[in-house]
Amino acid sequence: MPAPAPIARHTIAVLVDNEPGVLARVIGLFSGRGYNIESLTVAEVNAAEKLSRITIVTSGTPMVIEQIKAQLARLVPVHKISDLTTAGPHVERELALVKVRGGGEKRVEALRIADIFRARALDSTPESFIFEIVGDAGKLDAFIALMAGLGLVDVSRTGVVAIARGPEPL
Amino acid sequence: MAKDRMSGAEIVLQALKDQGVSHIFGYPGGAVLPIYDALFGQNDVQHILVRQEGGAVHAAEGYARSTGKVGVVLVTSGPGVTNSVTGLTDALMDSIPLVCITGQVPTHLIGNDAFQECDTTGITRPCTKHNYLVKNVDDLARVLHEAFHVARSGRPGPVLVDLPKDIQIAIGSYIPPARVVHKSYKPRLKGDPVQIKRAVEILAQAKRPLIYAGGGVVNSGPAAAQLLAQFARVSGFPVTLTLMGLGAFPASDPRFLGMLGMHGTYEANLAMHGCDAMIAIGSRFDDRITGKLAAFSPHSRKIHIDVDPSSINKNVPVEVGIVGDVAHVLEDLIKFWKSTQAKPDAKALKAWWGQIDGWRARDCLRYQNSETIIKPQYAIQRLYELTKGRDDVFVTTEVGQHQMWAAQFFKFEKPNHWLTSGGLGTMGYGLPAAMGVQIAHPKALVVDIAGEASILMNIQEMSTIAQYRLPVKVFLINNQYMGMVRQWQELIHGGRYSESYMDSLPDFVKLAESFGAVGLRATKPSEVDGVIKAMIECPKAVIADIMVDPKENCFPMIPSGAAHNEMLLGPADKREQPISEDGMVLV
Ligand SMILES: Cc1cc2nc3c(=O)[nH]c(=O)nc-3n(C[C@H](O)[C@H](O)[C@H](O)COP(=O)(O)OP(=O)(O)OC[C@H]3O[C@@H](n4cnc5c(N)ncnc54)[C@H](O)[C@@H]3O)c2cc1C
Ligand SMILES: Cc1ncc(C[n+]2csc(CCOP(=O)(O)OP(=O)(O)O)c2C)c(N)n1
Numbered sequence: 001m002p003a004p005a006p007i008a009r010h011t012i013a014v015l016v017d018n019e020p021g022v023l024a025r026v027i028g029l030f031s032g033r034g035y036n037i038e039s040l041t042v043a044e045v046n047a048a049e050k051l052s053r054i055t056i057v058t059s060g061t062p063m064v065i066e067q068i069k070a071q072l073a074r075l076v077p078v079h080k081i082s083d084l085t086t087a088g089p090h091v092e093r094e095l096a097l098v099k100v101r102g103g104g105e106k107r108v109e110a111l112r113i114a115d116i117f118r119a120r121a122l123d124s125t126p127e128s129f130i131f132e133i134v135g136d137a138g139k140l141d142a143f144i145a146l147m148a149g150l151g152l153v154d155v156s157r158t159g160v161v162a163i164a165r166g167p168e169p170l
Numbered sequence: 171m172a173k174d175r176m177s178g179a180e181i182v183l184q185a186l187k188d189q190g191v192s193h194i195f196g197y198p199g200g201a202v203l204p205i206y207d208a209l210f211g212q213n214d215v216q217h218i219l220v221r222q223e224g225g226a227v228h229a230a231e232g233y234a235r236s237t238g239k240v241g242v243v244l245v246t247s248g249p250g251v252t253n254s255v256t257g258l259t260d261a262l263m264d265s266i267p268l269v270c271i272t273g274q275v276p277t278h279l280i281g282n283d284a285f286q287e288c289d290t291t292g293i294t295r296p297c298t299k300h301n302y303l304v305k306n307v308d309d310l311a312r313v314l315h316e317a318f319h320v321a322r323s324g325r326p327g328p329v330l331v332d333l334p335k336d337i338q339i340a341i342g343s344y345i346p347p348a349r350v351v352h353k354s355y356k357p358r359l360k361g362d363p364v365q366i367k368r369a370v371e372i373l374a375q376a377k378r379p380l381i382y383a384g385g386g387v388v389n390s391g392p393a394a395a396q397l398l399a400q401f402a403r404v405s406g407f408p409v410t411l412t413l414m415g416l417g418a419f420p421a422s423d424p425r426f427l428g429m430l431g432m433h434g435t436y437e438a439n440l441a442m443h444g445c446d447a448m449i450a451i452g453s454r455f456d457d458r459i460t461g462k463l464a465a466f467s468p469h470s471r472k473i474h475i476d477v478d479p480s481s482i483n484k485n486v487p488v489e490v491g492i493v494g495d496v497a498h499v500l501e502d503l504i505k506f507w508k509s510t511q512a513k514p515d516a517k518a519l520k521a522w523w524g525q526i527d528g529w530r531a532r533d534c535l536r537y538q539n540s541e542t543i544i545k546p547q548y549a550i551q552r553l554y555e556l557t558k559g560r561d562d563v564f565v566t567t568e569v570g571q572h573q574m575w576a577a578q579f580f581k582f583e584k585p586n587h588w589l590t591s592g593g594l595g596t597m598g599y600g601l602p603a604a605m606g607v608q609i610a611h612p613k614a615l616v617v618d619i620a621g622e623a624s625i626l627m628n629i630q631e632m633s634t635i636a637q638y639r640l641p642v643k644v645f646l647i648n649n650q651y652m653g654m655v656r657q658w659q660e661l662i663h664g665g666r667y668s669e670s671y672m673d674s675l676p677d678f679v680k681l682a683e684s685f686g687a688v689g690l691r692a693t694k695p696s697e698v699d700g701v702i703k704a705m706i707e708c709p710k711a712v713i714a715d716i717m718v719d720p721k722e723n724c725f726p727m728i729p730s731g732a733a734h735n736e737m738l739l740g741p742a743d744k745r746e747q748p749i750s751e752d753g754m755v756l757v
């Protein structure tokens with residue numbers, strides 16, 4: 001038996017017509033075919049041409065990733081697809097809002113760590129903070145893990161947005 | 171009112187006319203009454219009133235597959251839509267171009283659980299190539315033309331247009347088809363010359379080559395089948411076809427090895443197992459073909475031509491993938507083959523043919539005939555022999571053993587004459603599909619080779635057949651069992667025939683008569699020819715009830731989970747090991 005193919009994480013950018021149902025098509029494709037979605041973000045990026053950009057983080061074997069791209073390309077309202085992970089260097093960012101509750105030492109410690117991670121306090125009450133943190137998903141994971149011991153009560157994350165480095169558009 | 175101003179319903183009719191549609195299959199209801207009103211008293215588009223919406227979709231599939239045109243369906247909202255879902259899924263799996271227009275509750279009621287409302291675009295999103303909900307009458311003409319374009323181009327498939335009732339009544343502007351230039355949807359037709367060149371290099375070096383062609387050749391059109399024949403001729407390579415591809419290469423050609431796959435021939439499957447280079451042409455490496463993936467064609471370099479990039483490397487990784495339309499790619503490939511004067515090793519090819527002829531000599535489709543009981547294979551063989559002089563014979567099938575025997579024993583020389591539900595395997599497909607074929611080819615001999623269980627799933631269409639005086643012939647292979655289910659229960663589940671006996675069957679002769687058709691019956695082998703001849707000569711619809719051996723099994727068979735070289739050739743073939751657990755879970 002050949003060794004099982006390695007599973008890798010890919011960030012895929014998809015340019016679609018911003019029309020009703022387009023997100024359902026993309027999500028339905030993933031659930032219907034059993035692909036994995038780690039995160040998915042979508043927003044209109046070109047109002048004049050009514051185009052939205054979807055950023056999907058998924059994982060799979062090389063054959064599955066190729067299928068995912070081919071299946072996405074098959075959707076009629078899809079204009080362009082780029083596998084940023086294989087296309088070259090790119091930047092990825094995600095934003096999280098992190099609510100921490102507590103007082104005393106833990107409160108001080110939370111602020112100190114937030115400072116190290118360059119997280120900003122957006123809201124504060126005598127017994128809580130809301131931090132805003134931006135970075136790649138790994139940085140957010142690390143920050144949230146540290147906050148878990150310091151009174152973490154709520155997290156909201158945007159999911160990853162990404163863009164290729166250099167002068168070229170998608 | 172200006173000439174291009176009209177109601178939504180009139181826009182629908184005008185668009186159908188401008189798309190060259192002469193027949194549509196449908197069933198009315200509240201949410202499509204304005205369109206039925208527009209149909210009234212006009213002669214450009216003939217509406218065929220089916221008896222269940224499922225029948226309409228299969229009929230449109232039959233119409234489409236036998237003509238190469240887009241089949242058109244018109245149904246009402248809610249239950250009209252849900253009844254159509256099976257047919258749409260069938261068309262999606264088998265790449266059949268359809269446009270299905272569905273009525274919807276008026277826009278202001280959408281989402282209110284209104285009477286006969288359902289989320290049509292939601293339900294049909296995964297079973298259509300694309301779908302639309304039209305909320306503005308001025309979009310309607312463009313959407314309809316686009317729907318036809320998407321349905322017929324690239325990898326064909328069903329496209330649905332959901333049309334709220336208020337949009338059918340509203341007045342809007344009509345635009346003619348012109349050339350639809352879609353913003354994002356642009357299927358690729360020409361293959362990449364670099365890949366074509368690599369393909370030719372691999373094929374020219376092959377010692378044991380095989381052409382494995384499928385339904386994509388039929389989809390591509392008659393020119394593709396001719397080019398396939400030409401390539402087989404210039405290369406001298408053997409050809410095998412999938413179930414969906416039958417007819418894409420002449421069955422009488424000595425280079426034809428028959429169908430491959432689960433119930434394919436010994437020679438085709440062993441050639442697939444033993445080849446050192448294989449070119450897949452419009453075929454999609456379905457699990458019925460590959461059997462156990464890890465053991466599939468283990469020694470071959472693989473090339474795949476397909477218009478749908480997602481078909482390439484889906485199940486089986488290939489060395490060279492060529493995205494493009496079969497006819498376009500084959501034309502370039504043959505040109506390149508000729509210009510490079512590619513010459514495969516003649517000695518090796520001769521040895522390969524020698525090996526193939528050895529496999530052929532096993533005569534794998536041989537069966538034990540009987541003097542007393544009609545063998546299903548014999549019945550189909552006789553049907554073929556007694557009709558093979560004509561070039562206007564179309565065969566549809568239902569799903570089951572009879573379908574496989576039809577594939578094995580009926581020979582097709584041309585594409586578009588064999589219609590079967592391959593991907594979804596929809597029982598109840600054959601009768602309405604035959605109806606659609608007969609509408610498109612009024613003078614042709616259209617035979618549904620049927621099973622008694624399957625035909626009952628859409629038997630109501632006998633009434634449609636009566637209304638339009640369609641001389642459709644049902645050749646009923648009546649084994650009183652869901653034979654295919656019984657066969658698996660015999661081979662895999664210890665002969666426990668759980669719920670596969672067809673109790674309380676109707677008297678099919680009387681059933682035919684009650685629908686104004688002719689009923690015939692054969693119970694002995696000696697009666698088969700007479701019944702077939704009477705059936706063919708009869709100007710009316712016929713159900714020929716052929717009472718066959720209820721215990722016959724369909725061979726060859728590659729049991730699920732097995733490899734091509736582990737095929738069962740006949741009832742005497744004992745498997746050394748019971749079917750593996752992995753195999754048991756497969757369908
Ligand atoms: C009971 C039962 C048993 C079966 N047993 C068998 C069996 O033994 N053997 C067998 O072969 N099948 C069998 N089938 C059928 C099987 O399930 C599949 O439907 C069939 O094998 C698929 O055929 P295909 O590969 O030709 O693909 P199709 O479904 O016909 O697909 C066509 C392919 O060609 C591509 N294509 C379409 N248009 C073009 C174009 N213009 N240019 C290029 N490419 C194009 C499409 O993208 C697609 O990949 C069985 C079905 C049933 C119900
Ligand atoms: C709608 C549907 N339901 C169930 C099946 C599963 N199935 C496949 S073949 C078969 C039996 C078909 O019996 P019949 O039409 O008599 O054909 P035979 O195999 O006896 O020739 C069944 C139930 C199916 N293919 N389609």
Ligand SMILES: [Mg+2]
Pocket residue numbers: 570621622623647648649650651652653
């Ligand atoms: Mg039966």
